[in-house]
Amino acid sequence: MTIDGEHKPEGAPERSHIAGGGAPSGVGEKGPLRYSVQRKLAVVARLLRGEPLDLVAREANLSVAKLTEWRERALAGAATALKERERDDRDDEIARLKAKVGEVTMDNELLHARIDAMEGKRPLARRRSRR
Secondary structure, eight states, rough: TTTTOOOOOOOOOOOSSSSSSOOOOSTTEEEOOOHHHHHHHHHHHHHHHHOHHHHHHHHHHOOOHHHHHHHHHHHHHHHHHHHSOOOOOOHHHHHHHHHHHHHHHHHHHHHHHHHHHHHSSSSSOOOOOOO
């Protein structure tokens, strides 16, 4: 018999008199429990395989809202991962050419700045027409 007057199964650990009844809350003595990425993936995979949301939430000691959030974030991440195309040699060539265009643009800007500085000190004389 427990403190509450309930019967406990043979060999079950004693419950603290502080512990409340009902489903576990997912909160430990030091605050909310933290789950590893692997554990989150395992729980979300159960949902994606078709297991009922409330059953998985109860067994994983999570709220339905938290589990729904994890599922939505996992699906969004999967969609993003599937949208990306595979890299090929063209991507490397494009990156190299973009860097080259950047260098040429910078050189061009520096040359224009130098020309402006030289003309500022001594403007070019106007030529007379030969007529």
